[in-house]
Amino acid sequence: MTPVSSPSPHGQSPLRTVQVLGGGNAGSSAHVRSLAAGLVARGVRVTVCAPLDADHTYDFTGAGAEHVHVPRSSDPASVAVLRAACTGADLVHAHGLHASFRAALALGGRGTPLVVTWHNRAHAEGARARFLRLLERRVVKAAAVVLGTTSDLVDRARRAGARDARLAAVALPGQRTPVERDDPDRLRPKIRAELGATGRPLLMAVGSLDPQRGYDVLLDASRAWRRLDPVPLVVIAGEGPLRQVLQRRIEEEGLPVRLIGRRDDVAELLASADLALLPSRWESRSVLAQEALHARVPLVATSVGGIPELVGDAAELVPAGDAEAFADAVVRLLTDPERREQLKEMGLRQAATWPTEDETVAQVLSIYDELTQARPFA
Incomplete structure (x- = not known):
């Protein structure tokens, strides 16, 4: 009508x-x-x-x-x-x-x-x-x-x-206030258990499985995290043409990465994560970056496209395609709780400047x- x-x-x-x-x-x-x-x-x-x-x-x-x-x-x-x-x-x-x-x-x-x-x-x-x-x-x-x-x-x-x-x-359409969201502290243990991240850091990436997203570089970076104790788990939510290629690499190289397909509860998944990861070769106004800063989840992202002007200094930015730099940024954050807290507060301030x-x-x-x-x- x-x-x-x-x-x-x-x-x-x-x-x-x-x-x-x-x-x-x-x-x-x-x-x-x-x-x-x-x-x-x-x-x-x-x-x-x-x-x-x-x-x-x-x-x-x-x-x-x-x-x-x-x-x-x-x-x-x-x-x-x-x-x-x-x-x-x-x-x-x-x-x-x-x-x-x-x-x-x-x-x-x-x-x-x-x-x-x-x-x-x-x-x-x-x-x-x-x-x-x-x-x-x-x-x-x-x-x-x-x-x-x-x-x-x-x-x-x-x-x-x-x-x-x-x-x-x-x-960012439909952004709910913290009061309107489900209690993340209540959902967090359940979601982390479902994903297999109990007792280990959870690193969350979201986006279609296509070449632009840079997930091949993310898999390269994840090799470095295998030496950590406990080993962080990378979870990627999304579907796309590279699904089989990525899954084959994960299995053959024994990488600490899970592909969980397209999900309707991305906000809840993200709120349960220790870090958000954005390894893209190019992005405009990344929804993941915005959701992460709103949810007080520290973000490691590539310095491409619209990402720098979107997040300012409220995220760890690294060059696109540089697996070593990406891995180093993640390790630094996982071992530096003060920096993670700083990024959470800076993220909220940055999000308040968005339209x-x-x-x-x-x-x-x-x-x-x-x-x-x-x-x-x-």
Whole structure:
């Protein structure tokens, strides 16, 4: 059912926006859900164009938006569905490169303002990398405003020719306060026992099992921890194409690492850990980094992408791809309880500087107002 919007000021008809998602990683999908809820609460009519499974997972309709199923494809039929959904919209906001490209095709120069948010960047080499750069140039040429979730994504958009590129305010959606969470001290022993980490340090990593995440480097680093007593256990929550490769290495090399697949209780798992690990080759606004700092879990991460500006000095940062540096940082923290406590407090202070969901919606709405000032009156 399409939600009924609140009356708009000055007699204008309610603003109607279309939010476009492609495959949508967890961060961008959760962002769109949060954005939809905030916009609807402010009287904006919101349509979310996304695959059906995305609505099942993120419940855009539960946020008050209308959902239109658009497959993960740029074929003519999918573009036609998207074009129909965008008809009559005051503004279209696409999230991610491929969703932005489809939105540009669907709008076809009809004059509807297009806002694009880049949450991440694709990783490719050779011909595919050249193809993605062409897509980027096509998208930024069509967009009135490009929002990047990190400074380097903003710079990338400008290099691609964006006429207006800005740093996006992006909150960590649905962040619960300590009062609202289940008591971590009560759950901690149970979770650690389930994972096999009773009486030994628990090191937690979360993310899809793909090359970008740097889990091959994490496995290399874990060799150094076998000399510790007790031996720390590394637990990786996530699924992906490297599952079999990583599992084979763990078994053949006898590494103290467990792959536990995709989990719905990541916040609870993280709150039970002694350290959070982020060995990625590139990240934007890492959800794991944000969750770790909020949960007062010391973080060891690579100094890549948007990580340094996100965490500041509230984490141990090491070069990407350097297994020895990563292992050394972990060992130092495990043997230095004072430093761990310091990072916990610094993490909370750093998290307090991040945008709230209200601030995120306010920034987006101000951009929408800039681009739709000439809308007709009701």
